[in-house]
Amino acid sequence: MVVKSSELTPEKISNMRGGKGEVEMTHLLSKETMRNRARLFAKMKLPPGSSVGLHRHDGEFEIYYILSGEGIFHDNGKDVPIKAGDVCFTDSGESHSIENTGEKDLEFLAIIVLL
Numbered sequence: 001m002v003v004k005s006s007e008l009t010p011e012k013i014s015n016m017r018g019g020k021g022e023v024e025m026t027h028l029l030s031k032e033t034m035r036n037r038a039r040l041f042a043k044m045k046l047p048p049g050s051s052v053g054l055h056r057h058d059g060e061f062e063i064y065y066i067l068s069g070e071g072i073f074h075d076n077g078k079d080v081p082i083k084a085g086d087v088c089f090t091d092s093g094e095s096h097s098i099e100n101t102g103e104k105d106l107e108f109l110a111i112i113v114l115l
Helices: none
Strands: 011-014 022-027 038-046 051-056 060-068 070-075 078-083 087-090 095-100 106-114
Touching: 038 051, 038 060, 038 095, 070 087, 087 095, 095 106
Parallel strands: none
Antiparallel strands: 011 022, 022 038, 038 106, 051 095, 060 087, 060 106, 070 078, 070 095
16 A cells, blocks of 8 residues: 555644644554554644643553654653654653754654554
8 A cells, every 4th residue: 555645634733732833744544544553643743933732641652753853852851852863752651742942844753552
């Protein structure tokens, strides 16, 4: 199966999870395609100054793979600078958020896997 970029529709979300600004999310695969073993596989784009607010994962874990830009990953109360090539992991029972602190868009892949 191949999903063509022309078939993907970005969705704009204001104040995602209580964050700042507007986030662009493009779902790359549906839950059904992932056989309900994953809840999300998406490309995220955060303009400068925007963020995804603090949230907790239970019964699942989330991975971010940073494609471009830079920012801060809030990892259970610890602020960690991030840039392209970094991987951020949030396990079940943990909380996180992400913020674009750079001059360019922060783009990353987000994957939520169900336990």
